[in-house]
Structures are given as structure tokens and as C-alpha cells.
Amino acid sequence: MSTSAPPNATFSRESLEQVLKRRFFFAPAFEIYGGVSGLYDYGPPGCAFQANIVDTWRKHFILEEDMLEVDCTMLTPHEVLKTSGHVEKFADWMCKDLKTGEIFRADHLVEEVLESRLKGDKAARGIAVEAGEEDDDKKKRKKKVKEIKNIKLDDEVVAEYENILAQIDGFSGPQLGELIIKYEIHNPTTNGKLEPPVEFNLMFETAIGPSGNLKGYLRPETAQGQFLNFNKLLEFNNEKMPFASASIGKSFRNEIAPRAGLLRVREFLMAEIEHFVDPDDKSHAKFDQVKHIELSFLPKEVQESGSTELIKKSIGEAVATGLVDNETLGYFIARIYLFLIKIGVDVNRLRFRQHMSNEMAHYASDCWDAELQTSYGWIECVGCADRSAYDLTVHAARTNEKLVVRQPLAEPITIEQFEIEIAKKKFGPKFRKDAGAIEKWLLNRSQTELENFGKELSTAGKISVKIDGVEGETELDTDLIKIEKVKRTEHIREFTPNVIEPSFGIGRIIYSIFEHQFWSRPEDADRGVLSLPPLVAPTKVLLVPLSNSADLKPVVEKVSNFLRKQQIPFKVDDSSASIGKRYARNDELGTPFGITIDFESVKDESVTLRERDSTKQVRGTYEDIIAAIKNITYFGSSWNESTAKLTPFETQATDA
Known part of the structure; x- marks a missing residue:
């Protein structure tokens, strides 16, 4: 059954929003109290539509791929998210109006102002600007926003703006600050000057228990619970690799400036997969089933050149040429595509954008976002990343719990590695109550760290280290420890798996489908039709x-x-x-x-x-x-x- 609008059908965001509100697909939460930005309630049809999408997701991924589903708590202790890096790095850049105190998300402000200037340039040149409805915030300040005036820009400035917009996701806070100064970007409403961008952590902080001593957060993602349960999942899977876990649940992010309805909210439903794979073998047994699927790619090199031109090729070609890092990552990108098309996404408004070099997480080897085009622009709805072994490694180091796979070797192998020997008879009397903590810290050092410590011991006769929970510097000399490279015959291979992570923002997908499938009958503009696929229709x-x-x-x-x-x-x-x-x-x-x-x-x-x-x-x-x-x-x-x-x-x- 076809679920797309006829060629002569028209789309109006205003008409769609009227339908969604009138038929109670979703509505602002606490509306009779004035509402809270970024929080929404789903009504009967929206609730049913979301449930059907989740059910389809569960069948498409968990059942078809034989995944292990878990449901983990939304409350997360501070220590867990500190270890994962969220406490330090889970932030966006915001800037404040010096006079009014109004706050903006820096990258969105730069993007909005430069786009409006380009629209004004097109209008001044007599070029038709693509019709599109404006969000409520833009409507309120349209008369005051100076950038919307029809002012013709120099060709060089137009090229600069387009180049910046192509790379907007990759700019750091200081770089955004430089753009704000260079292009004289002010508060669009008051024209007031802005403070330099500062980082704002997006997590909701809370206290666990009545004493308030255990600091925690509402989880910003569902992934950490899956990593922490890795050993239990591996055991449940009879120690077989590769395997995947999956989780569907609410996550929370304290967005700086929520806007655009369901596209940027503070509480949202996520569906995440953690596919654990051998770092030495990232092939996928079912890759041949999807390698023919043709996709639209926006590689990082294209974006960094200032272009947004898409490259169309099969996922098989993308992996073979190195555009996509490995088969398992490519397999999930193709499966994401098939899922999105199944639930009503318009194939002509779907692309896969690669994270740019300055945007990629330091531990990721490759990352692609499935982006859907809406009247708000291209919206990231699914992320698919190769997170390497980062998560399991940092949690193992912090807890001294091995999160590894142990596999018998067909033939024994001889390996050389650095080992540390601790003089326990001297260790206890010297360090007393801290001896246990220091010993655990030493035994959990990487091969690179042990090699460097060994060199320092041989030259200086001692090393000085800072250990969490131990006051001051800890000095260790050759009477207390020895570090040597030794040969050992191994019958078991022990390794930390890498993780391929597809992560779905269900609310964003839902809204994008609304836009992709809403149209008015040509004979009557007031007769709206929402062409949802029967499979997911409420x-x-x-x-x-x-x-x-x-x-x-x-x-x-x-x-x-x-x-x-x-x-x-x-x-x-x-x-x-x-x-x-x-x-x-x-x-x-x-x-x-x-x-x-x-x-x-x-x-x-x-x-x-x-x-x-x-x-x-x-x-x-x-x-x-x-x-x-x-x-x-x-x-x-x-x-x-x-x-x-x-x-x-x-x-x-x-x-x-």
C-alpha cells in the first residue's frame, strides 16, 4: 500500500500543527498552568502511534537480530556518569544577553541568523525563497530581527555563510564565539550584545535517598546500564560473541533553549542498541543481505569543504571503499534505513551524515547520523557509532571489575607483556590503610603505562603517582615494585569488545514522519490527510x-x-x-x-x-x-x- 502524498498535494506546517493539536496527538505538558518548554504529553493517537513504532522497532531489531533486551533504572549515581565522561563533557555551548539575561544555544543562534541573512540576500536578488512555516519564536520576533531584511550580500560573504552552515555541527565554543564577534551576531529580539559562549551541562541533577549524600542524575541516555551489565549479558548469551543488547526507555536532557516541538525536548523516549564485537573482526554474518542497498551519504570531507552535496552508493561500496569503517557499522546503517522506510520516512528526505573530524568523539572510529529533512531543516534522528572499547574500558578501570571476553585458543600462543611485581611484605607496613587501594591501582595499569613506569624506575629509581582516594603523591621505588617484560604462553585469549551503537530518538522520528506524510487534498486545502503506513497507524x-x-x-x-x-x-x-x-x-x-x-x-x-x-x-x-x-x-x-x-x-x- 502506498503511503505518500500525490504529486499535486501540498504541505503546510501550520495546517499540520493545527491537526496535531486539535486531534491531541501531543500537547504541551502542564498547559493550563502555562506549560514548561521542552515537555510534552502524548494524547490517544500519539500514544498509539508511538507504541506501534516501538513495537515495530522491537520486532525489526530485537527479534530479527536476536538481541538481549534490558530495562535499566533512570536514576544514575554521579560516579557512573563521571567515569563515562558525561559529568565533564555532556554539554552544549550557551551565550547570554548582557542586559536582559536571555539565554541562547550558541550554535543554533549562529545557524538561525546566518540562514535568515541568506534568505534576505536571495530576496534582494529576486530569487524565490523556498516556502516554509516559521516556528513560534521566530514569528514573535520577526518584525524586530534585522537579519531578515532584504539586504544583498557580497558573493564572498554568501560563500562564507554557506561554508559555515555546512560545518555548524563541528564548531567548538570558542570558535562559535569568534563567529558571533566576526559576523556581529546579537540578540535577535533586542539587538543586545552577547557574552562569549560557555559550557552548560545538560544533565538533570538529583539526590538519591533522604540524606542527599548520594548525588545522582536522571540518565541522559540508556547506554550506561547496558555496559554495566555486560558480564551478565555475556553469561546469559553462553559466552558467545558477537552479540547485542537493546534498551527502550526515557532519557532526560536539560536543553538550553527547547524549540520546534518534539524535535528538541527535555524528556524523551530512546531506543538504543549496543552490539559487542571482536575488535579484530568487525565483519557481519548478514552483511551480504544488505550490501546492495543504495543510500545517500554526506561524508565528512564533503562537509569540511563547505558543501552539502550527497553521494549515492550502495552500503557494500561504502564499506569496500572505506567510506564506512567496517561491515558491522555498515550493516546497522542499512538496517536503520530499512526501519525508517518501513515506518513512514520519505526516502527522498533521508540522508546519512558522517561526523566531522572535530565533531567525532575522541574514542569513536566512525560515526554516522541518519538525518531527516523537515521544515526545520535536517534533523538528526538516529546516531550510529563505532565507540571502540571506550565504555567497557573506563568502567572496568574505575571498578576493578573485568569487563572482557575470554576465548579458548585453538593453538597456544607466546606473548610478551609488562608485568608488575609488588613487595607485599614491605607494602603493608609502609602504606597501611592505603595499601589495598594503591595495589589495586597498580594492577589495573595498561601496558603502555607499565612500560613508561618501568623506564622511569630504571632511570630515576622511583615513580610518583596520584591515586584517587589516597592523600598526596604516592612514591614507589624499586624496593617496593618491579616492572619487567616477561614471556608467557597463553591458552586463553582475553579482550575487551568494541561496541557498535545505533541510538534512536523516537520523538524526533515521530515528528519527522508527521511532516513527511501530511498533505492536503488538491480539491480542498482544508482536508488534511496523514498517510501513516497501516503497520504503525494508531x-x-x-x-x-x-x-x-x-x-x-x-x-x-x-x-x-x-x-x-x-x-x-x-x-x-x-x-x-x-x-x-x-x-x-x-x-x-x-x-x-x-x-x-x-x-x-x-x-x-x-x-x-x-x-x-x-x-x-x-x-x-x-x-x-x-x-x-x-x-x-x-x-x-x-x-x-x-x-x-x-x-x-x-x-x-x-x-x-
Whole structure:
């Protein structure tokens, strides 16, 4: 079944937002108290749509890929997120108006102002600017924003702006500050000057327990719980590698300036996968099944050159040429693509953007974002990164708990490595209560650290180190420790897995699909249609009795009971409105099918089936009609295939 707007259909963000609000897909939380920016409640259709997307995600990934699902707590102790790096680095750059105190997210402000200046330049040159609705914040200050004036820019300045916008995700705070000064970017409302950008940590801080002594945070992602349970998951998987865990749940980020509805919020649903793989073998057993899939890529080199031109090639070619780092990463990129298309994303508004060199996490070997184009621009909705062994390594070092895989070797191997020998008889009396902490610290040093310490011992006769929990510097000489390179025969290979992590922002995906699938009927701009795929549509069937006649009620009840037994979500609309109006208001809800029960139905139990997008109708027994609905919705059959044995039906004014 096709789920896309006809070529002559039109899209209006304003019309879409009216429908989403009126039909209670979602709404600002605490609205009667004035609301809180970045917090939203889902209504019945939005809740059902989200549940269907999550169900599809669970089947597409967890079931098809045989993943291990976990549900971890949302409260996370400070120590865990300090170790993972979130306490130090999980931040965005914000800048403040010196006079009013108004706060802006620096990269968004630069992007917004430069884009508005480019629009003004196009208007001054007489170039048509692509139509698009503005968000509420822009509407409020449009008259005051000087950058929107139709001012012609020099060609060199236009090129500079375009180059900056192509790389906007990669700028550091100081670099954003330089851009704000260079291009005289001020508060768009007051024209007031801004302070230099400063970092703002995005985590919500809290206290665990009544004493308040245990500091914690609401989790900013679902990943850490999966890493900390690695040993349990490996054991549950019978020690077999590779394997993947998955988690679906709420995460929290204290966004600086939430905007654009569900696209930037403070509480949101995530679905994350941690695929643990051998660092020496990142091939994927099922890569051949997806290698033919053609995708649109925006590599880092293209962005760094100031361009946004997409490169189209198969995922097989992308991996073979080194554009995508390895097969497992490529496999998940392709699976992400298939999932997004299945739930209603427009393939022509989907691209995979590679993180630039100055944007990539220091531990990641490659990272791609699935971005969806909306009236707000390109929006990151899924991240897919090779996080190397960073997470397991840092948590193991902090807790002294080995998070490794041990595999028997077919043939023993001889290895050379640095080992530390501790003179325990002297160690205890010298360091007393700190002896245990110092010993644990020493035994958890890497080979590189041991090599460097060994060199220092041989030249200086001692080393001085700072150890957490031990006051002052700890001095260790050759009487206390020895570091030597020794040969050892190994029968077991021990390694820390690397992690491939696909991470999905469900709310962002939901809103993008709304935009991709909403349109107005060409004959009536007020008749909006939400062309959600039947698989994820909140309700699959609208049951419409032709009238309130008592003669029709037994048939309505019979068809309703049959739909319930088939577990197909449906609604009955027996209101006094015309059939056309009843269908029209359910087109807005994304309901893909309508079943009309009329007086012929009383005679022979035949009903009429209407398809939402084309408004085509066919007639048959209610069992055959519902079988067709089930085949289209749950088994991927096309409309033509599923209705081939049904009778085409034409009537006047049904959709009037």
C-alpha cells in the first residue's frame, strides 16, 4: 500500500500543527498552568502511534537480530556518569544577553541568523525563497530581527555563510564565539550584545535517598546500564560473541533553549542498541543481505569543504571503499534505513551524515547520523557509532571489575607483556590503610603505562603517582615494585569488545514522519490527510454504519467482534455527520481503512472497504475485507494484491 502524498498535494506546517493539536496527538505538558518548554504529553493517537513504532522497532531489531533486551533504572549515581565522561563533557555551548539575561544555544543562534541573512540576500536578488512555516519564536520576533531584511550580500560573504552552515555541527565554543564577534551576531529580539559562549551541562541533577549524600542524575541516555551489565549479558548469551543488547526507555536532557516541538525536548523516549564485537573482526554474518542497498551519504570531507552535496552508493561500496569503517557499522546503517522506510520516512528526505573530524568523539572510529529533512531543516534522528572499547574500558578501570571476553585458543600462543611485581611484605607496613587501594591501582595499569613506569624506575629509581582516594603523591621505588617484560604462553585469549551503537530518538522520528506524510487534498486545502503506513497507524479501521437504523446494529456488532478476534485496532463512528465528514476527520488521524456498513450488508453481510490515500473502494464479505486489511497491514501485501478478488465499488458523494 502506498503511503505518500500525490504529486499535486501540498504541505503546510501550520495546517499540520493545527491537526496535531486539535486531534491531541501531543500537547504541551502542564498547559493550563502555562506549560514548561521542552515537555510534552502524548494524547490517544500519539500514544498509539508511538507504541506501534516501538513495537515495530522491537520486532525489526530485537527479534530479527536476536538481541538481549534490558530495562535499566533512570536514576544514575554521579560516579557512573563521571567515569563515562558525561559529568565533564555532556554539554552544549550557551551565550547570554548582557542586559536582559536571555539565554541562547550558541550554535543554533549562529545557524538561525546566518540562514535568515541568506534568505534576505536571495530576496534582494529576486530569487524565490523556498516556502516554509516559521516556528513560534521566530514569528514573535520577526518584525524586530534585522537579519531578515532584504539586504544583498557580497558573493564572498554568501560563500562564507554557506561554508559555515555546512560545518555548524563541528564548531567548538570558542570558535562559535569568534563567529558571533566576526559576523556581529546579537540578540535577535533586542539587538543586545552577547557574552562569549560557555559550557552548560545538560544533565538533570538529583539526590538519591533522604540524606542527599548520594548525588545522582536522571540518565541522559540508556547506554550506561547496558555496559554495566555486560558480564551478565555475556553469561546469559553462553559466552558467545558477537552479540547485542537493546534498551527502550526515557532519557532526560536539560536543553538550553527547547524549540520546534518534539524535535528538541527535555524528556524523551530512546531506543538504543549496543552490539559487542571482536575488535579484530568487525565483519557481519548478514552483511551480504544488505550490501546492495543504495543510500545517500554526506561524508565528512564533503562537509569540511563547505558543501552539502550527497553521494549515492550502495552500503557494500561504502564499506569496500572505506567510506564506512567496517561491515558491522555498515550493516546497522542499512538496517536503520530499512526501519525508517518501513515506518513512514520519505526516502527522498533521508540522508546519512558522517561526523566531522572535530565533531567525532575522541574514542569513536566512525560515526554516522541518519538525518531527516523537515521544515526545520535536517534533523538528526538516529546516531550510529563505532565507540571502540571506550565504555567497557573506563568502567572496568574505575571498578576493578573485568569487563572482557575470554576465548579458548585453538593453538597456544607466546606473548610478551609488562608485568608488575609488588613487595607485599614491605607494602603493608609502609602504606597501611592505603595499601589495598594503591595495589589495586597498580594492577589495573595498561601496558603502555607499565612500560613508561618501568623506564622511569630504571632511570630515576622511583615513580610518583596520584591515586584517587589516597592523600598526596604516592612514591614507589624499586624496593617496593618491579616492572619487567616477561614471556608467557597463553591458552586463553582475553579482550575487551568494541561496541557498535545505533541510538534512536523516537520523538524526533515521530515528528519527522508527521511532516513527511501530511498533505492536503488538491480539491480542498482544508482536508488534511496523514498517510501513516497501516503497520504503525494508531487505528487501522474506521467502522462506519450508513445510518443509525436499528437494522444495521447487528451487522456493526458482528463486524466489530470479528475485528477484535483478529486483533485489529478499530473505531466505530456512528455519529450523525455525513460519511464524507466521518472519513475526512479520520484521514487526519491517519486511519488507513474504512468499512462502510449499509442496508445491503443486512441482506448478504457484504461491506465496502475504502482506502485512505486514493479513496478507492471495493466490496466483499466482511471476512474477505478484513483478511485484505490484515494482509496489507501486517504482512506487507499491496492494495492491488489483497483486493484482487474483491469487487470495485463506486459511489457518489461518499467522500464529499
